[in-house]
Amino acid sequence: MTAPGRDELPEVVQSVTAAHAELLGQRLPGLLEGLHLHGSIGFGGEFVAGSDIDFVAVVSRRPTEDEIEALRQVHAELERRWPEPAYDGFYLLETDLAGRPQDVPEGPGVLHQWFDVGTHADVTDITWRELRDHGITLCGKELRDLEIWSDDVALHRATRENLDTYWRMQLEAMHHHPREASLPQAAEWGGLGAPRLVHLLVTGHPTSKSGAGRWAIKAYPQHRELVEEALRVRERPDDPSTYAAEPDRRRRDLIALMTEVIADGVALTDPPADGARVP
Numbered sequence: 347m348t349a350p351g352r353d354e355l356p357e358v359v360q361s362v363t364a365a366h367a368e369l370l371g372q373r374l375p376g377l378l379e380g381l382h383l384h385g386s387i388g389f390g391g392e393f394v395a396g397s398d399i400d401f402v403a404v405v406s407r408r409p410t411e412d413e414i415e416a417l418r419q420v421h422a423e424l425e426r427r428w429p430e431p432a433y434d435g436f437y438l439l440e441t442d443l444a445g446r447p448q449d450v451p452e453g454p455g456v457l458h459q460w461f462d463v464g465t466h467a468d469v470t471d472i473t474w475r476e477l478r479d480h481g482i483t484l485c486g487k488e489l490r491d492l493e494i495w496s497d498d499v500a501l502h503r504a505t506r507e508n509l510d511t512y513w514r515m516q517l518e519a520m521h522h523h524p525r526e527a528s529l530p531q532a533a534e535w536g537g538l539g540a541p542r543l544v545h546l547l548v549t550g551h552p553t554s555k556s557g558a559g560r561w562a563i564k565a566y567p568q569h570r571e572l573v574e575e576a577l578r579v580r581e582r583p584d585d586p587s588t589y590a591a592e593p594d595r596r597r598r599d600l601i602a603l604m605t606e607v608i609a610d611g612v613a614l615t616d617p618p619a620d621g622a623r624v625p
Contacts, residue, residue, distance in 0.1 A: 352484060356393050359383075362428050363401065363484050369420045370403075374413055379440065380404035380486020384473055388480035389554035394581055400468065401435030402477060404486060409437065414454050414463060421461045432458055436466035444493040446500070447474055471501040476552055498550065502617035505543050509611040513540050517604050520597065528593035530579045533600050537576030540604050541566070544611040550618045556580060566606065572599040 352360070363381060370378045385400035386392045409417060417437070424433055436455030447469045455466035478494040516536065520527035534555075542558035545551075545565075553561065559577040563570050571588060575596065578585050589596035 352482070355383075355387070355482070358428065358431065359387065359393065359399055362399060362424060362431075362433055365427065366401070366403075366420070366424060366433070367485055369423060370417075373416050373420060374409075377405050377407070377409070377413065378403060378485070379406050380492075381484040382477060382486075382489055383482040383484065384468075384476040384480065386554040386556070388476060388482055389557055392554045392556055394556075395583070396431070396580070398432040398434050400473075401433065402468075402473070402481075403435060403437045404440050404443070404492075405437050406439075408439070408451075409454055417454050418461045421456045425459050429459075434458065434468065436469060438469075440487075440492060443474065443477070443495065445495055446497075447471055447495075471497070471504045472546070472552060475501055480552070498617045502547060502550075502614075505546050506612060506614065509540070509543050509547075509608050513543070513604070513608050517601065517608060520601055520604075524594070524597055527600065528597040530575070530583075530587065530589075530596075533572060533589075533596055534576045534579035536600050536604050537562075537572050538580065540607045540611075541573070544607045544614075547611050547614045548618065562603075562607070566603065569599065569603040569606070572596070572603050575599075 355363075363383070367378060367381055380403070382402045382404070383400060384402060386397060387399070421433075434455075434457050437453050438450055442450045450465075450469050452464050453466075454461070454463050455468075456462075457467055474495055477489055478496055481489045483489050520532070520536070526532060538555040538559045541562035542553060542555055545553050545558050545561050548565070556577060559573050559580070562573045566573065575587060575589055578587060587596075589599075
Protein backbone atom coordinates (compact mmCIF):
# COMPACT_ATOMS: atom_id res chain seq x y z
CA MET A 347 0.00 0.00 0.00
CA THR A 348 1.35 3.37 -1.04
CA ALA A 349 1.28 6.26 1.39
CA PRO A 350 -0.81 9.22 0.21
CA GLY A 351 0.77 12.45 -0.94
CA ARG A 352 0.50 15.64 1.10
CA ASP A 353 -2.41 16.94 -1.00
CA GLU A 354 -4.29 13.65 -0.61
CA LEU A 355 -4.40 13.78 3.18
CA PRO A 356 -7.72 14.44 4.94
CA GLU A 357 -8.44 18.13 5.42
CA VAL A 358 -8.15 17.96 9.21
CA VAL A 359 -4.72 16.33 8.95
CA GLN A 360 -3.51 19.02 6.57
CA SER A 361 -4.89 21.75 8.82
CA VAL A 362 -3.42 20.48 12.10
CA THR A 363 0.01 19.73 10.70
CA ALA A 364 0.21 23.03 8.81
CA ALA A 365 -0.69 24.92 12.00
CA HIS A 366 1.92 22.92 13.93
CA ALA A 367 4.68 23.85 11.49
CA GLU A 368 3.51 27.48 11.36
CA LEU A 369 3.42 27.88 15.14
CA LEU A 370 6.89 26.37 15.48
CA GLY A 371 8.21 28.73 12.82
CA GLN A 372 6.74 31.72 14.64
CA ARG A 373 7.70 30.84 18.20
CA LEU A 374 10.85 28.75 17.73
CA PRO A 375 12.40 29.81 14.41
CA GLY A 376 15.04 27.44 13.11
CA LEU A 377 14.05 24.55 15.36
CA LEU A 378 11.93 22.47 12.99
CA GLU A 379 13.82 20.68 10.22
CA GLY A 380 11.25 18.10 9.20
CA LEU A 381 7.73 16.94 9.99
CA HIS A 382 6.60 13.41 9.20
CA LEU A 383 3.57 11.19 9.80
CA HIS A 384 3.41 7.48 10.57
CA GLY A 385 0.74 5.05 11.70
CA SER A 386 -2.37 3.86 9.89
CA ILE A 387 -2.64 6.96 7.71
CA GLY A 388 0.45 5.82 5.81
CA PHE A 389 -1.16 2.57 4.71
CA GLY A 390 -3.11 3.62 1.65
CA GLY A 391 -4.34 6.74 3.41
CA GLU A 392 -6.42 4.88 5.99
CA PHE A 393 -7.93 7.46 8.32
CA VAL A 394 -11.31 6.97 9.98
CA ALA A 395 -13.33 8.77 12.62
CA GLY A 396 -11.41 8.33 15.87
CA SER A 397 -8.03 7.85 14.21
CA ASP A 398 -5.05 9.62 15.76
CA ILE A 399 -2.57 11.72 13.83
CA ASP A 400 0.91 10.40 14.68
CA PHE A 401 3.83 12.74 13.98
CA VAL A 402 7.60 12.74 14.30
CA ALA A 403 9.24 16.17 14.30
CA VAL A 404 12.92 16.36 13.37
CA VAL A 405 14.60 19.32 15.06
CA SER A 406 17.93 21.07 14.66
CA ARG A 407 18.93 20.84 18.33
CA ARG A 408 17.86 19.42 21.67
CA PRO A 409 15.30 21.92 22.98
CA THR A 410 16.28 23.97 26.02
CA GLU A 411 13.98 24.36 29.02
CA ASP A 412 12.61 27.62 27.62
CA GLU A 413 12.06 26.02 24.23
CA ILE A 414 10.30 23.06 25.85
CA GLU A 415 7.91 25.49 27.54
CA ALA A 416 7.27 27.10 24.15
CA LEU A 417 6.55 23.65 22.68
CA ARG A 418 4.11 23.02 25.52
CA GLN A 419 2.26 26.21 24.57
CA VAL A 420 2.26 25.24 20.90
CA HIS A 421 0.54 21.95 21.68
CA ALA A 422 -1.90 23.63 24.05
CA GLU A 423 -2.87 25.93 21.19
CA LEU A 424 -3.27 23.01 18.78
CA GLU A 425 -5.44 21.17 21.30
CA ARG A 426 -7.58 24.24 21.81
CA ARG A 427 -8.16 24.61 18.08
CA TRP A 428 -8.53 20.90 17.36
CA PRO A 429 -9.69 18.91 20.42
CA GLU A 430 -10.03 15.98 18.04
CA PRO A 431 -8.41 14.00 16.55
CA ALA A 432 -5.58 13.32 18.98
CA TYR A 433 -2.29 14.73 17.68
CA ASP A 434 0.45 12.51 19.12
CA GLY A 435 4.17 12.58 18.54
CA PHE A 436 7.65 13.54 19.64
CA TYR A 437 10.75 15.57 18.79
CA LEU A 438 14.19 14.19 17.94
CA LEU A 439 17.34 14.84 15.91
CA GLU A 440 17.89 13.44 12.44
CA THR A 441 20.82 11.45 13.82
CA ASP A 442 18.48 9.76 16.32
CA LEU A 443 16.64 8.06 13.46
CA ALA A 444 19.90 6.51 12.30
CA GLY A 445 20.26 4.66 15.62
CA ARG A 446 18.16 2.36 17.76
CA PRO A 447 15.02 3.84 19.29
CA GLN A 448 16.24 2.58 22.68
CA ASP A 449 19.20 4.95 22.43
CA VAL A 450 17.16 8.11 21.86
CA PRO A 451 17.50 10.36 24.94
CA GLU A 452 14.44 11.59 26.76
CA GLY A 453 12.79 14.50 25.03
CA PRO A 454 9.53 16.40 24.57
CA GLY A 455 6.43 14.79 23.15
CA VAL A 456 2.65 14.68 23.42
CA LEU A 457 0.35 11.69 23.86
CA HIS A 458 -3.44 11.86 24.25
CA GLN A 459 -3.21 15.63 24.74
CA TRP A 460 -0.63 15.29 27.52
CA PHE A 461 2.65 17.09 26.83
CA ASP A 462 5.65 15.82 28.75
CA VAL A 463 9.41 15.28 28.63
CA GLY A 464 10.53 11.67 28.80
CA THR A 465 10.58 8.53 26.68
CA HIS A 466 7.60 8.73 24.37
CA ALA A 467 5.50 5.58 23.94
CA ASP A 468 6.01 5.67 20.15
CA VAL A 469 9.82 5.75 20.27
CA THR A 470 9.92 2.11 19.20
CA ASP A 471 11.21 -0.23 16.52
CA ILE A 472 7.83 -0.33 14.78
CA THR A 473 7.68 3.47 14.47
CA TRP A 474 11.10 3.50 12.80
CA ARG A 475 9.91 0.79 10.38
CA GLU A 476 6.66 2.60 9.62
CA LEU A 477 8.57 5.80 8.93
CA ARG A 478 10.97 3.99 6.63
CA ASP A 479 8.37 2.07 4.64
CA HIS A 480 5.08 3.95 5.01
CA GLY A 481 5.89 7.39 6.41
CA ILE A 482 4.66 10.68 4.95
CA THR A 483 6.91 13.74 4.73
CA LEU A 484 5.13 17.05 5.23
CA CYS A 485 8.19 19.29 5.27
CA GLY A 486 11.97 18.90 5.34
CA LYS A 487 14.00 16.06 3.88
CA GLU A 488 12.05 13.22 2.36
CA LEU A 489 12.10 10.12 4.56
CA ARG A 490 13.69 8.13 1.74
CA ASP A 491 16.66 10.50 1.94
CA LEU A 492 17.13 9.98 5.70
CA GLU A 493 19.11 7.18 7.28
CA ILE A 494 16.58 5.25 9.38
CA TRP A 495 17.76 2.36 11.55
CA SER A 496 16.18 -1.01 10.83
CA ASP A 497 16.76 -4.51 12.15
CA ASP A 498 14.35 -7.35 11.33
CA VAL A 499 15.46 -9.48 14.27
CA ALA A 500 15.13 -6.62 16.77
CA LEU A 501 11.70 -5.67 15.40
CA HIS A 502 10.52 -9.26 15.64
CA ARG A 503 11.87 -9.61 19.18
CA ALA A 504 10.26 -6.37 20.37
CA THR A 505 6.90 -7.26 18.79
CA ARG A 506 6.87 -10.73 20.29
CA GLU A 507 7.81 -9.31 23.71
CA ASN A 508 4.97 -6.81 23.46
CA LEU A 509 2.53 -9.66 22.90
CA ASP A 510 3.99 -11.71 25.72
CA THR A 511 3.86 -8.89 28.27
CA TYR A 512 1.52 -5.98 27.57
CA TRP A 513 -1.09 -7.91 25.57
CA ARG A 514 -1.10 -10.87 27.94
CA MET A 515 -1.74 -8.47 30.82
CA GLN A 516 -4.57 -6.82 28.90
CA LEU A 517 -6.09 -10.20 28.19
CA GLU A 518 -5.93 -11.09 31.87
CA ALA A 519 -7.58 -7.77 32.75
CA MET A 520 -10.53 -8.65 30.53
CA HIS A 521 -11.34 -11.58 32.79
CA HIS A 522 -11.47 -9.25 35.80
CA HIS A 523 -13.35 -6.39 34.13
CA PRO A 524 -16.12 -8.07 32.13
CA ARG A 525 -18.24 -4.93 31.67
CA GLU A 526 -15.44 -2.99 29.99
CA ALA A 527 -14.39 -6.03 27.95
CA SER A 528 -17.95 -6.35 26.62
CA LEU A 529 -17.98 -2.89 25.05
CA PRO A 530 -17.74 -2.42 21.26
CA GLN A 531 -14.57 -0.34 21.72
CA ALA A 532 -12.87 -3.29 23.41
CA ALA A 533 -13.64 -5.47 20.39
CA GLU A 534 -12.03 -2.92 18.08
CA TRP A 535 -8.99 -2.39 20.31
CA GLY A 536 -8.19 -6.05 21.02
CA GLY A 537 -9.69 -7.61 17.92
CA LEU A 538 -7.48 -5.51 15.65
CA GLY A 539 -4.56 -4.58 17.92
CA ALA A 540 -3.38 -8.08 18.81
CA PRO A 541 -3.73 -9.47 15.25
CA ARG A 542 -1.84 -6.42 13.97
CA LEU A 543 1.24 -7.56 15.89
CA VAL A 544 0.86 -11.18 14.84
CA HIS A 545 0.54 -10.08 11.21
CA LEU A 546 3.95 -8.42 11.55
CA LEU A 547 5.47 -11.56 13.11
CA VAL A 548 4.00 -13.79 10.42
CA THR A 549 4.66 -11.66 7.34
CA GLY A 550 7.58 -9.50 8.41
CA HIS A 551 5.65 -6.37 7.36
CA PRO A 552 3.61 -3.84 9.36
CA THR A 553 0.01 -3.08 8.48
CA SER A 554 -2.82 -0.83 9.61
CA LYS A 555 -5.48 -1.80 12.13
CA SER A 556 -8.01 -2.38 9.37
CA GLY A 557 -5.40 -4.25 7.35
CA ALA A 558 -4.82 -6.50 10.35
CA GLY A 559 -8.54 -7.16 10.56
CA ARG A 560 -8.80 -8.14 6.91
CA TRP A 561 -5.80 -10.42 7.36
CA ALA A 562 -7.23 -11.97 10.53
CA ILE A 563 -10.50 -12.88 8.78
CA LYS A 564 -8.47 -15.12 6.46
CA ALA A 565 -5.94 -16.32 9.04
CA TYR A 566 -8.54 -16.99 11.76
CA PRO A 567 -11.82 -17.77 9.96
CA GLN A 568 -13.19 -19.36 13.15
CA HIS A 569 -13.18 -15.86 14.68
CA ARG A 570 -14.66 -14.10 11.66
CA GLU A 571 -17.69 -12.63 13.45
CA LEU A 572 -15.61 -10.96 16.16
CA VAL A 573 -13.10 -9.55 13.67
CA GLU A 574 -15.90 -8.23 11.48
CA GLU A 575 -17.37 -6.62 14.59
CA ALA A 576 -14.01 -4.95 15.29
CA LEU A 577 -13.89 -3.63 11.72
CA ARG A 578 -17.49 -2.43 11.99
CA VAL A 579 -16.71 -0.43 15.14
CA ARG A 580 -13.65 1.11 13.51
CA GLU A 581 -14.98 1.80 10.01
CA ARG A 582 -18.81 1.73 10.16
CA PRO A 583 -19.88 2.48 13.75
CA ASP A 584 -23.45 3.33 12.69
CA ASP A 585 -24.03 -0.09 11.15
CA PRO A 586 -25.95 -2.64 13.26
CA SER A 587 -23.97 -5.09 15.37
CA THR A 588 -24.55 -8.87 15.41
CA TYR A 589 -23.68 -8.65 19.12
CA ALA A 590 -26.15 -5.86 19.95
CA ALA A 591 -28.25 -8.05 22.26
CA GLU A 592 -25.33 -10.19 23.46
CA PRO A 593 -22.45 -8.04 24.73
CA ASP A 594 -21.21 -10.84 26.97
CA ARG A 595 -20.89 -13.14 23.97
CA ARG A 596 -18.81 -10.42 22.28
CA ARG A 597 -16.51 -10.41 25.32
CA ARG A 598 -16.15 -14.20 25.26
CA ASP A 599 -15.42 -14.19 21.54
CA LEU A 600 -12.87 -11.39 21.96
CA ILE A 601 -11.08 -13.28 24.72
CA ALA A 602 -11.04 -16.43 22.58
CA LEU A 603 -9.54 -14.58 19.61
CA MET A 604 -6.92 -12.77 21.65
CA THR A 605 -5.94 -15.94 23.51
CA GLU A 606 -5.29 -17.71 20.22
CA VAL A 607 -3.47 -14.96 18.37
CA ILE A 608 -1.24 -14.10 21.34
CA ALA A 609 -0.25 -17.76 21.73
CA ASP A 610 0.46 -18.00 18.00
CA GLY A 611 2.55 -14.84 17.99
CA VAL A 612 4.62 -15.77 21.03
CA ALA A 613 5.34 -19.16 19.45
CA LEU A 614 7.03 -17.44 16.48
CA THR A 615 10.51 -17.13 17.90
CA ASP A 616 12.27 -16.21 14.63
CA PRO A 617 11.39 -13.72 11.90
CA PRO A 618 10.14 -15.17 8.60
CA ALA A 619 12.99 -16.03 6.25
CA ASP A 620 11.18 -16.60 2.96
CA GLY A 621 7.74 -15.11 2.68
CA ALA A 622 4.78 -15.23 4.99
CA ARG A 623 4.02 -18.09 7.34
CA VAL A 624 0.64 -19.47 8.22
CA PRO A 625 -0.16 -19.26 11.96
